[in-house]
Amino acid sequence: MELPDEQQLIQQAKEGEDAAFTTLFQHHYTFLYKYLLKLSLNPDVSEDLLQETFLKGYMHLHSFQGRSKFSTWLISIATRLYLDHQKKRKREKRRQQTFTDETVRKLKWDISAKGNEWSETLEAFSRLAPDLRTPVLLRHYYGYTYSEIAVILHIKEGTVKSRVHKGLHRIRKEWADE
Template sequence: MDQLDEKELIIQAKNGKDIAFTKLFQLNHSFLYQYLLKLTFNADLTEDLVQETMLKAYINLQQFQGNAKFSTWLISIASRLFIDYQRQKIRENRKMQEAGEEALRKMKWEMSLHGHEWSDYLELFAKLEPDFKMPILLRHYYGYTYSEVAKILKIKEGTVKSRVHNGLKKIRKEWD
């Protein structure tokens, strides 16, 4: 599509012709999708961001001045949406980390109230990712066999063994 055809579609879309905006969307969808996919490496997130970009473009179409190509304007909208998504993800991760630290403090307090000792091993265990914690806890604290743990967690027995091994290895490494 040449520049004149695109400008005509933009004028029509600005005048309220949804079919013209639909045509602009169709012409730019693949380009926008590929750009966002390379940023996110996540097809579902990419599709969400494409839809959100086109919605913002539709709502703010009157603000498009035509100084650049329509695709360039879409890329700028998509880029800002992606940056906003990244910031939101960072905030959510920070909140989750703070909640985990608060829960750990409460656990330590509860254990000390009941006369239990909070050991350095327990501290290191608490810092493990859940994928490692669950198999270790089920295997070494509750005494389930590897095959029972595999059935409980719905993963392969070899995966259970490697997670137990690697989790304990992480604890030993930190302890040293």
Template sequence: MDNEKRLIKLAKEGNEDAFIDLFQLHYSFLYKYLLKLTLNEEISSDLTQDTMLKCYENLNSFKGDSKFSTWMISIASRLYIDQLRKKKREVNWLNQTKIALSRQLTWKANSKGIEWSDTFTDFNNLEAEFRIPILLHHYYGYTYEEIGELLQIKAGTVKSRVHNGIKRLRKEWAAYDERS
């Protein structure tokens, strides 16, 4: 503990070697915390680096009222929460973009006299892993084996994805019918 306080004092005075020693002292602890939090080695490693950078930039704000590791954990936790919020915003943006594109396609199809049903809009809301095999099988007539070769997956996996994708569509349509 005395060594940690000495390292913090030296690092605050600008001694970069002291900060490196402090970093090495806490890296394993911080990384393990983040690994338990994220369940992802790459994200944990990135967050550990980001946390240590924030600690370095804001070291003078550490007052010593708590343990240094507690201060680091609070920074790491906030960085993780910020990352989750950013991902949520990205997903929302992608969903809004998909909806807008689907509306544009519907409008363009209608303006050109092409029949475009709500079924196709629902279909576009499926994840690509389901949408691609269904499109290739039911619209273009490829066999499960051919699709498997194209996508480099087993024919049984293709069949399962086609089945499960159609099942999801039917469930969506049933829910819509109940609301109507």
């Protein structure tokens, strides 16, 4: 949906009138937010990307040529920011996995150097994602209650229970597969 005087508002915003850009921002906010929400499936990420989109739009408004709709230009900015965000997440995930693999390798070496054995349980436990490993560790090694773990991790008690269940299920599944 285009504003009737959108071209005029864009020109005014290019000339430095912040009120004109504010009007453009308000008009396109909901549309872009819904687009980013469908893209990311995460309200927090959508909000962050939306703010970045409008900041980039504001900073680079002079480069808008008017060959497409203003909303199309904003969507292209939002899409590029989303794709960059995904690449960054993927890199961070790989970096975290590399760190975890190195840590597990060092732990195995330390345990074997002390004459102990790296058990199947430790191996299966080390493969759990941190969000599953942490509540399982707190519950079954340190003996915390579900409600105490919820407070420690700042999540709901039901979430703790489901993560402990899921973590134990994955460990059991690995044992069964071996």
